[in-house]
Each structure stands twice: as structure tokens, then as C-alpha cells.
Amino acid sequence: MPPGRKRAEDPPAQKAPVKKAPAKEAPARKSPAERRASKRPARGYHHGDLKRALVDAGLSLLEEDGIDAVRVREAARRVGVSPAAPFRHFPSREDFLRAVALAGIERFELVSAAEIAAAPTPLLRFRALGLASVRFALQHPALFELLNSPALRADPEHARALVAADDEARSRLQEMLQEARARGELRPTDPIVIEVAGRAIAYGLARMFLDGHLPREGAMELTAAVLDVLGEGLAQGPPEA
Secondary structure (H helix, E strand, O other): OOOOOOOOOOOOOOOOOOOOOOOOOOOOOOOOHHHHHHHHHOOOOOOOOOOOOHHHHHHHHHHHHOOOHHOOHHHHHHHHHOOOOOHOOOHHHHHHHHHHHHHHHHHHHHHHHHHHHHHOOOHHHHHHHHHHHHHHHHHHHHOOOOOOOOOOOOOOOOOOOHHHHHHHHHHHOOOOOOOHHHHEEEEEOHHHHHHHHHOOOHHHHHHHHOOOOOOOOHHHHHHHHHHHHHHHHEEEOOOOO
């Protein structure tokens, strides 16, 4: 290079462009209606069967905390509807309690049907019914209290469905006893007296177990023995030679 001439400066090196991370999109704001919907509990019933769902919730409340816990508003909360929604099905708490009691009767009939049907004779089916009644009371004490609450039947107009269920149960019991008599299994005793005796024994034993007058341990064995004594008293003995 000739003296006095400056060397041209090399051009600066090119820097690779820095890639920027794409900016995160802000979440879309929910509308007031969407925010309200997200706070609502999930609906607990299907196909619009709100009445059945409420009754099922009432049964759960009954089993968990007793009769005082069975409230229409709490059942509505569990199902996931507004507090006002149940009242077209149950205008009052008493109506709701009656519906829960009816569901309890259905539950008893469902769980006891196989045991009763398995008995080979009408008189033994009568015995099986007594056993099933006491067992059910011990397994579901709050439901036993509700089913035997006089307040539920105090208003015949509003308690028609419950009274009809009671009458149907007694009718089946009478048919059982009439069949036993037709087969020669019973002594010539008034069937109404036999029915009352059987119901009184089953109810009385259940009440004594639940109230602590009799120990719960061995309850079903004692119940079977008591019902056997009743059966022996009712059974028609063999004809005299």
C-alpha cells in the first residue's frame, strides 16, 4: 500500500437476527353469563328427572344425618339446582319427607324380595318378612324412624300415596296368611290377629335393638328364635290319629 494512503476498514460482521418468542395471547374474557355458569355446581340428574334426583338426595341426607337433615334446599344444592326449583314437586318439607319415605318403602321391598321369595312355604315367607324387616331397621335406623313417624300420616289428604303403600303391604301380608291357611299350615286363628302379632313382634324387636333395650350383637339370631316361637304357636299340628 502506498504511504500516506489509509487502508479501508473492513465492514462490520453481520449479526444473526435474534428470534423472538411469539407473544402469548391473553385468555379470552368470559362473558358475565359464562362466569355465572362456571360457578354453578354440575347438575346431578339426567333426562329432566329432577323429582327422583331430589328424593335420592333426600335419602342420602337421611342416612348421613337423620330426619332433621332432610331439607329441600339442601337436596337442591346437592343436585345442583336453584333453591326454588324443587317446590313445584314438593310444596312443603312434609311433602318431601313423604316422598323420601315412599322411596324407603321401595328400597325395602327391593332388598327383601329375594329373601322372602326363597322361603318354600307361605308361613316361612311370613317369617322371612319379619326377619327382613328387623334387619332393614338395624341397617337403616333413620329410615326406620321416618317410616314410623306419625306426623307423616297425620294429614290423610296429603298422605294418600303413603297410606296406599301401607295398605298394599298389609294386603300382601294377608294374601300370604290366606295361602298358608289354604295349605293347612295355620291354626284356625283370625288372620288379622296373626298379622298384628307378626308386625308387633318385628316392630318391637327393632325398636328394642335400636333403643338399646336389647344388645345389637346377636340381634338377628334372637329375632329368628322369637319368630320361630310365633311360628310354632301358629302352625297347624298334624291331625290326631
